[in-house]
Amino acid sequence: xxxxLITETAKYxxxxxxxxxxxxxxxxxxxxxxxxxxxxxxxxxxVATPDLVKDVxxxxxxxxxxxxxxxxxxxxxxxxxxxxxxxxxxxxxILAKAETPSIDLKDLKxxxxxxxxxxxxxxxxxKIRAIFQIEEEAISQFRESLKNLGFTEFxxxxxxxxxxxxxxxxxxxxxYEYDAxxxxxxxxxxxxxxxxxERVFTITKVFRAEPSxxxxxxxxxxxxxxxxxxxxxxxxxxxxxERVIKEIFSDIENKCQKELKMxxxxxxxxxxxxxxxxxxxxxxxxxxxTKRDNRKENDLEPEDEKEIxxxxxxxxxxxxxxxxxxxTKKRPFYTFPDPENPDYTLSFDLLCRGxxxxxxxxxxxxxxxxxxxxxKWQLKPxxxxxxxxxxxxxxxxxxxxxxxxxxxVKQILNLENVREASLFPRDTIRIxxxxxxxxxxxxxxxx
RNA sequence: GCGGGUGUAGCUUAGCCCGGUUCAAAGCGCCUCCCUGUCACGGAGGAGAUCGUGGGUUCAAAUCCCAUCGCCCGCGCCA
Numbered sequence: 172x173x174x175x176l177i178t179e180t181a182k183y184x185x186x187x188x189x190x191x192x193x194x195x196x197x198x199x200x201x202x203x204x205x206x207x208x209x210x211x212x213x214x215x216x217x218v219a220t221p222d223l224v225k226d227v228x229x230x231x232x233x234x235x236x237x238x239x240x241x242x243x244x245x246x247x248x249x250x251x252x253x254x255x256x257x258x259x260x261x262x263x264x265i266l267a268k269a270e271t272p273s274i275d276l277k278d279l280k281x282x283x284x285x286x287x288x289x290x291x292x293x294x295x296x297x298k299i300r301a302i303f304q305i306e307e308e309a310i311s312q313f314r315e316s317l318k319n320l321g322f323t324e325f326x327x328x329x330x331x332x333x334x335x336x337x338x339x340x341x342x343x344x345x346x347y348e349y350d351a352x353x354x355x356x357x358x359x360x361x362x363x364x365x366x367x368x369e370r371v372f373t374i375t376k377v378f379r380a381e382p383s384x385x386x387x388x389x390x391x392x393x394x395x396x397x398x399x400x401x402x403x404x405x406x407x408x409x410x411x412x413e414r415v416i417k418e419i420f421s422d423i424e425n426k427c428q429k430e431l432k433m434x435x436x437x438x439x440x441x442x443x444x445x446x447x448x449x450x451x452x453x454x455x456x457x458x459x460x461t462k463r464d465n466r467k468e469n470d471l472e473p474e475d476e477k478e479i480x481x482x483x484x485x486x487x488x489x490x491x492x493x494x495x496x497x498x499t500k501k502r503p504f505y506t507f508p509d510p511e512n513p514d515y516t517l518s519f520d521l522l523c524r525g526x527x528x529x530x531x532x533x534x535x536x537x538x539x540x541x542x543x544x545x546x547k548w549q550l551k552p553x554x555x556x557x558x559x560x561x562x563x564x565x566x567x568x569x570x571x572x573x574x575x576x577x578x579x580v581k582q583i584l585n586l587e588n589v590r591e592a593s594l595f596p597r598d599t600i601r602i603x604x605x606x607x608x609x610x611x612x613x614x615x616x617x618x
Numbered sequence: 619g620c621g622g623g624u625g626u627a628g629c630u631u632a633g634c635c636c637g638g639u640u641c642a643a644a645g646c647g648c649c650u651c652c653c654u655g656u657c658a659c660g661g662a663g664g665a666g667a668u669c670g671u672g673g674g675u676u677c678a679a680a681u682c683c684c685a686u687c688g689c690c691c692g693c694g695c696c697a
Contacts, residue, residue: 196658203654216657248657273628275646277658280630284689339696356697381696382619388696473693520697527697575697600689607688 172236178212181256183239190215190258191234191266193295194227196277208235208258209295215253216242219260229276230269230295236262283588288604290595301430302592305423306580310374312422313395313574316415322397323368327357327375334359334554336503340380342390353378356573361398362505362534363561365569372397374576384599386588387526389577391597398571405507405517405533408570409493412521412531413445416491416574423583434584439523442488447519449496453479469501477525495519504548505541507533507570517570523582531572538562 172189180188192210204224206217217235227233237260248254272292274281279296286293293299314324330344331354341352357373364371377394397415402408423431424438431437448456454466457478465475471494483492496515499508506516518532535541541562545552552559577592590596600606 198656198659199653200656200659201653203656205656205659207657214657218655220654243655246655246657251657254657271628271648273647275629275658278646280646282630282690285629377697379696383694383696384691385693385696386691392697394697470696530697573697578697605688 174234176212177208177210177215177253180215180239180253180258184241184256186239187236188239188258189234189236190217192232193269194229194231194233197224197227197229206233206260208233213252216248216251216257217260218257219263223260223263226268227263227265228269228271230272231265232267232269234264234266235260283590284605287590287596287601290603294594298433301427301433302580302584302586303594305427305430305583306576306592308423308427309419309579309583310393310395310576312419313415314372314374316418317370317372317397320370320411320414322370322372322399323364325361325364325368325371325373327354327360327373327396329354329376329378332554332557334550334558336505340382342378342380355379356394357396358503358505358573359558361396361571362566362569363558365398365400365571366561366564366566369401369567370397370399382599386590387578387581389589389593389596389598392578392589392593393576395574395576395579396571397573398569400567400569402533402568402570405570408531408533408572409445409447409495409519412519412529412572413493416445416521416529417441419579420583431584434586436583436585438583439490440484440488441491444489445491445493445521446483446487446489447493447495448479450494450498450515451496453494456482469498471520471522473525476522476527480522480525483522491521491523493519493521502532504544504550505534507535519572521572523579524585526578526582527575528578528582529572529574531570533568533570536562536566536568538566 174189174191175183177190177192180190190208190210192208195207195209195214198205202221204219204221206219206224206227208215208217235258237258240257240259242255242257274285274289274293276292276296279293279299330346330351332351336356336358339355341355344351344353354377356377357375361371361373373396375394375396376391378391380390381388397411399408399411420438451466453471454468457475458464458466460482461478465472471479479494480490480492483489495518496509497518499506499514499516502516502518506518509515509517516532520527521529535544538559541559542552545555577589580592581589586592590598595603
């Protein structure tokens with residue numbers, strides 16, 4: 172007999188079917204026992220006699236045969252997608268036993284460390300699963316949107332040589348007899364590929380060895396990167412980014428109502444167009460509103476990001492806002508300076524509900540200028556010789572952006588911590604388990 | 619790295635401020651029994667905690683003090 176999915180049961184009323192899955196819950200009434208069986212499609216109530224399910228406990232994996240039945244009207248459960256039907260079991264095979272979970276999976280109320288310590292188990296919880304269904308949807312729509320715009324997907328290398336774009340800390344890797352690093356960004360490769368495919372994107376893990384212990388940092392995160400050539404203006408980049416973000420949002424809104432509802436949230440609002448403000452303008456507004464004077468700072472503080480998002484919401488009805496023209500010295504060497512004032516760059520961040528979720532900008536495509544900048548940033552041209560070939564042999568005006576996937580999901584679902592939006596988050600103290608459990612902590616080197 | 623907070627049964631927490639009838643309580647989970655219509659079923663009973671660790675103050679410490687470790691949050695750095 173062929174197994175059917177739980178959600179298909181309704182189509183088989185009056186017929187014998189076979190389903191399989193995990194025991195989500197057991198309600199024992201003495202003479203009759205109810206099991207909620209869970210498979211990838213949903214939950215189904217199974218009715219069984221006590222002898223059939225004698226030893227069965229939560230999370231046991233079962234294969235159940237029986238008759239799919241219409242529930243009597245009074246016993247319909249409107250909360251359940253399959254609430255109209257139930258399965259009258261007559262044969263149950265235990266495919267796997269399960270130990271009693273140390274936490275309550277049905278009503279998951281645990282602290283973040285416990286949630287992550289038991290990740291293989293807690294991921295089975297309905298609400299936790301919903302986070303990753305949303306994430307999958309976002310990734311898949313990112314891909315679709317860009318493909319529709321003529322972008323080519325590529326796979327970025329993760330092991331990179333000594334070259335860095337500066338800024339973020341790198342994880343070193345022992346590479347045969349040499350030192351190498353885990354990529355902090357596919358930046359240089361996506362630019363090289365603009366010289367090949369004009370428009371490219373990649374969905375790739377990146378690694379940051381920042382000692383950041385915050386609710387918005389991960390040591391390994393998923394970067395949704397896009398880069399495009401032959402732009403007329405850097406505004407094209409924001410337009411593309413805005414379009415992709417809007418399509419991701421509306422896709423999730425269309426397909427994930429159930430998941431959004433579990434978190435009591437709705438998709439971030441955008442009123443027609445995402446407002447665009449220069450960093451200095453944003454700082455002036457923040458100063459006017461709060462008397463907090465960060466007008467000389469090169470970036471927005473977390474508190475400023477929240478404040479300017481408040482402003483965007485009040486003034487433009489938008490929960491997103493582009494901040495543009497970051498100071499040249501704050502951005503990487505390849506960032507295109509504003510011809511009107513080279514102290515600032517044609518770069519942008521996209522903030523959503525108080526957090527930066529995208530960063531992007533136009534890049535310098537002229538070989539000589541790029542070379543000059545590498546020296547100016549006190550980097551070694553020799554380290555960038557490989558990358559520079561792309562420009563030496565002709566590169567159109569270009570630029571791009573990168574979305575932090577976990578941050579995007581965090582902001583959509585109003586999660587408290589970005590770690591919740593990562594299946595297996597890595598941070599300063601955790602790779603799957605708390606690192607201290609391995610007792611292999613390196614001694615701090617004396618300086 | 620800096621600052622703040624926190625650590626009590628498997629999980630979530632109360633008790634800590636004003637030490638002593640709480641040397642420990644509750645909900646969930648667990649075990650036993652009862653229950654044929656529940657859907658996070660219900661009912662009765664039970665097991666389970668050297669109150670993170672070490673030291674100190676005191677007649678007396680979960681409670682006060684010091685140290686130490688873990689964890690969380692904020693900042694820094696960064697995306």
